[in-house]
Amino acid sequence: MTAEAEVAAPTPSADADPDGSYGRLMPVTVHFDDLDSLGMLHNARYPLLVERAWNELLHGYGFTFDGDWAAAGDFCNVVRELRIGYEAPVARPGDYAVHLWVERLGTTGLTYGFRLCSADGGTTYARGTRVLVRLDADTLRPTPWSERFRACGRELLRSAD
Incomplete structure (x- = not known):
């Protein structure tokens, strides 16, 4: 059996959300230098693409960070947990997407789900999933998300259905 035959081909996702009923599909680009020596997207690049997509999503809602943590507001947050499962290799550079949605929106924490997927989401x-905790810039202790941020988060909530 060849190495190519052992690598599973990507398959359409059962929960791909082709009708756009939850979350947001954010375009990302995989570059040639994101690939490892086997010609596949390096495992460390997946979270980087997700981070970039999340930041673009927040920028789209008008949240910005200019380097001043005291003024950063909701951008002053840390990652508490990151879980990722790799289902199929990305084997070429090009246009892809990250599908983002909110799983849980707490007072100081937020869990969002993500999929690195084809550009059409299929x-x-x-x-x-990634868990974020909002911090107070002075104390570095958990502090509540702003109401503005919470309103945006509610737009991205995936229903329990």
Whole structure:
């Protein structure tokens, strides 16, 4: 059996959300230098693409960070947990997407789900969750999300259905 035959081909996702009923599909680009020596997207690049997509999403809602943590507001947050499962290799550079949605919106914490997928959202390469905790810039202790941020988060909530 060849190495190519052992690598599973990506398959359409059962929860791909082709009708756009939850979350947001954010375009990302995989570059040649994101690939490892086997010609596949390096495992460390998946979370980087997700981070970039999340930041673009927040920028779209008008949240910005200019380097001043005291003024950063909701951008002053830390990652508490990151879980990712790799389902199929991304084996070429090009246009892809990250599907983002909110799983849980707490007072000081937020869990969002993500899928690295084809540009149309139909094929999933990796999926996971990331837990963020909002911090007070002075004390570095958890502090509540702003109401503005919470309103945006509610727009992205995936229903329990």
